[in-house]
Amino acid sequence: MRQPRIVIVDSAGPQGLAYGRLVARLQPLEVRHTSCVAEGIDISNEDGFDLAILVLRSGDSALTILDQLVEADPDLPIVVIGSAEGEKNVSDYLRHGAATYLPLETVDNDLENILAETLTQSRQRATGQTLRRAIERPYSFEDFLGESPPMKAVYSLIERIATRSVDILITGETGTGKELVARAVHRRSRRASAPFVPIDCGAIPDTLLESELFGHERGAFTGAEARRIGLIEVADGGTLFLDEIAELPPALQAKLLRVLQERRLRRVGARKETPVDVRIVAATSRDIDGMIENGTFRRDLFYRINVVRISLPPLRQRGDDIGLLAEFFASRAGREMGLRAGRFSADTYEVLRHYSWPGNVRELQNVIRRAMALTADDIIGINDLPNNIVTAAGKHAQHDPNELNKNLSTGDGFFASKAKHVAEFEQQYLHEIMERLRGDVSAAAKVAKVPRGTLYRLLKTHGIEPSHFRHD
Template sequence: MALQQVLVVDDEESLRWVLAKALGRHGLQVDLADCAAAALDRLQHKTYDLALLDIKMPDRSGLELLDDIRQQWPQLPVIIMTAESSMKNAIEAMKRGAYDYITKPFDLDMLEALLLKAQELVRTRHEVERLQSAVKEQQRSERTLIGTSQPMQEVYKLLGRVAASDITVLITGESGTGKELVARAVHQNSNRLGQPFVALNCAAIPRELLESELFGFEKGAFTGAAERKIGKFEQASGGTIFLDEIGDMPLELQAKLLRVLQEREISRMGGNRAIPIDVRIVAATNQDLQQRVATREFREDLFYRLNVVPIQLPPLRQRPEDIPLLVDFFIQRANQEFHTHIHGCSAAALQGLQNFTWPGNVRELENTVQRACLLSQNQVLQLSDFPVLRDQSDPVEDDGLETLIANKLRSALLQKEIEEINDLYTMVLEQMERPLLRIVLEKTRGNQLRAAEVLGINRNTLRKKIRLLGLEAGRNDGVTTEPT
């Protein structure tokens, strides 16, 4: 990354003017300040690549300002300027962390040589940051994409086929399935590894701010735009931009995004210059974009531009065999982050976790395991450590009610010898009918006509069953009789 933004701080107006002209000829954007207070205000509102400070200023010395900069912006190279070429000043400036020192009056060629040195320093620091970011991204990607099930194997295969190219990818799936993790995996396995990965959730930003977040704006573009702002597309230069929840993007902005995809250039708000961009676009949504196209809530041409390679993520309920791996990973992470000492999960608890439907998918499972690790008094997590499983009162599968009844019957029969039981069929039917009729009558507020419709039986049949099952005594069950 090249040296771009420079701050010059000097109380001499003529010198500020000369430096602004000289630096501007090298393609640098120069901001000026006439005192330490003005310089600090500039630094609070803008990022600079280099600062040139006069050592003598009306409010505070350049050395004191250098101390502030070293504390708040330690990576900013600072060149000290002074008319006093004393050894004391030179030593003091370097001791306090100045990048270099130059005396007035100085030759502009000497200043240019210093700028070239500073440029190399900035480039080296950005390269170090890039490599550190790449390592962190690689670790994050390796840590979080977990699963050996067949549905996940299909996802991995598709990732392998598309990652190395710059082709646009659209990731779809329910909330919590890990769409951003897949987007990061695409980036990490591409030729753009080490370049920026910039994520933006289109649903989390008000529509009036979304355009400026994506494309940036020029100074004065609107009220409050005091400085130029670089948007996400420019921030992602050379890397990947991940547009999450793309289905929530307003229609008027969809047209501008389509142009970006077609022309590979953007324009900042308030600007009149087209800026070429080199980014890979990965989008994601939990919505049915084809349905939104049909209802004219999403542009058809944009959909086809995004949907070059679709990756459909399976919900967790379709890959329960991955849950033991995920649980183990989340337990290990909790132990590291919260200093807990959980050694695993009991077989019963693990079976319960695999049988649950997980409407919130992997994200919900992670939160559930994390909570259990924090609150459990056991070294091995038990079924009782998971309220989401313990408190289930409704069946979670289509055959859940049948399984529940079977378990109850099995438990009841185990307590009796089979020879002691007579007329079991009638007994079970009566015990099933009584609560069923009571619940339906409660739901219909005792309206027998409506209850009969719900049950799918004749009203006279319902009345007979109410009488035989003792549901009308004292009318405590909310039973009412309609006039015939």
């Protein structure tokens, strides 16, 4: 894992006292320096920078500079360093996009902890380009927004089989993205210019499903006043996506099998068969192998649709993909609601990572959208998440005996591991001190022996609202 890269914007130049002290504290990290705001913006836009440090001088237009930096790169965390007197403007700095404010007098004591905390924000920046590509090219593999080994295996399989004329079975839990996979296969196939026709076999009553799939002739049954083309014919030349195929009743399983064998179908009430050229991509969240064994799904139909099987992993097995997806959904919800893209506190990331996500990606999307609607800040804290998720995630984390081994095996290194455990301590400490002092930030800062601005920054990072502790 590479060392973080820092850009320092300081109008006093390399001769400034702050520069020497900062570089001494930042070694051996890679540091770039500029005394020009415009140049600092250009540097910050270079790939791979993790943090910007803005050193304020007397006469500097702090909010204007912040606005310029944020406009150039909204994903880059910015630490503002200034005099102790500048703490009275902390709320303004935070409102204009700063991650935190640090008095120059406390640099020696606080800078290392701040760097550790911003590693989480740096991960957000690392995913920023991926998110933008996904927004600009919504039908690319970035639709899945997954970089975990199980998802990379899925992408590789899609690429290999998309252009081959074989039927496909997609298996996976509800909400894992089976239709996304089906659409990706279709787009990369030789049938991409022809229709992609989806149907949820479990959502249509059995009495209507045959007509929906196969069509009917005029007068075939009561109410059939005109000929209707079924979805299999609509998909002619293209791809028919049969979602939840395990819900098909036995009679329709037999009729579908004939279509796959003969590539011909008979509309309800028709005398003649109609030739069709369609690729079948089927999907199920059921244990289809077990259904074959107990006789509720036809073995011969299974062999026809299971030429290639794509098994989608549940979200809980996708590791860091959870954070990537959360960032994407927050960005999209922010655009739809007219809000800035929300950032996540370190403890919120831990909750998302430890929760089991039985509803998979669909559940995560709904949770993030809810959090964006409820949060009163740019930072999404655990108070913005449903209580049942926070509770369940906490129980899972408490019973994880391999947590230290995970820290060592992820390759995040000392700073990232330290940041996680520091965040856990900070969360507990801040809750206790806010509860004891009933949300009085000034009194809490004195008890904690930290500047009030630092305490405000910590409270914001962890999504803790002091007013919630002010009891009557």
